[in-house]
Structure formats: C-alpha cells, structure tokens
Amino acid sequence: MRMRVCIASLAVSILFAAILFAGGKGSTVNAQQAPPAIEVKIDNFSFGPAAITVPVGTTVTWTNRDDIPHTVVSDDKVFKSKVLDTEEQFSYTFSRPGTYPYFCSVHPKMTGKVIVQ
Ligand SMILES: [Cu+2]
Numbered sequence: 444m445r446m447r448v449c450i451a452s453l454a455v456s457i458l459f460a461a462i463l464f465a466g467g468k469g470s471t472v473n474a475q476q477a478p479p480a481i482e483v484k485i486d487n488f489s490f491g492p493a494a495i496t497v498p499v500g501t502t503v504t505w506t507n508r509d510d511i512p513h514t515v516v517s518d519d520k521v522f523k524s525k526v527l528d529t530e531e532q533f534s535y536t537f538s539r540p541g542t543y544p545y546f547c548s549v550h551p552k553m554t555g556k557v558i559v560q
Pocket residue numbers: 488512513514547548549550553
C-alpha cells in the first residue's frame with residue numbers, strides 16, 4: 444500500500460514536470476520567426492522587382508496592380524497562375540534552391556526571376 448502511494452506521488456511529480464516543460468516549449472514556439480514571405484508587384488507591364496533572391500522556404504506573392512490581366516508562369520512549368528485581374532494575387536512557396544525564370548503568358552515580353560538560395 445505504501446509503495447502505491449509512493450508511485451502515485453511520483454506520477455504526480457512527473458505530470459507537473461511535463462506541464463512545466465510543455466509551457467516552456469510553448470513560449471519557444473512563440474519566439475520563432477514566421478516563415479519568410481516577399482511580395483512582387485505587377486504594374487505597368489512589368490514585375491517589380493523583376494529579379495529577387497530569397498532563402499529556401501520563402502513564399503513569394505505576386506499582386507497585379509495593373510488594370511490589365513496578367514499571369515505568372517515559370518519557364519520550367521514549376522508554377523503557373525491563373526489569369527490575374529486587378530488586385531488578384533498568386534503565391535508560390537519555393538522549397539528548393541535554384542533559379543526560377545518566369546514570364547506573363549499574356550505578354551511574354553514581361554519576364555522576371557526568382558533566385559532561391
Ligand atoms: Cu501580362
């Protein structure tokens with residue numbers, strides 16, 4: 444009977460330790476940085492900035508600030524947006540390093556580049 448009480452109090456101690464540990468872990472998560480994100484504006488038939496260099500894991504969001512529809516299409520078909528009307532957005536998360544040239548399929552002279560390191 445005495446042994447059981449001892450085990451029970453030990454279990455309670457472990458439970459408290461676990462709660463404290465979980466609490467500490469929670470505050471560490473809060474301190475972590477949000478995943479990197481960057482915005483490219485589409486305006487006046489151009490991507491701005493036209494070339495960007497970002498770390499792996501970055502989400503790039505293109506926003507059409509033009510009053511003309513545009514698309515964002517990777518040369519290598521890695522990503523492809525639908526036709527974006529004014530103020531519409533397209534996002535892609537780059538999980539692998541490399542150079543990703545892209546263009547607007549409506550106006551192929553519009554080009555840009557994302558370099559992922
Ligand atoms: Cu276009």
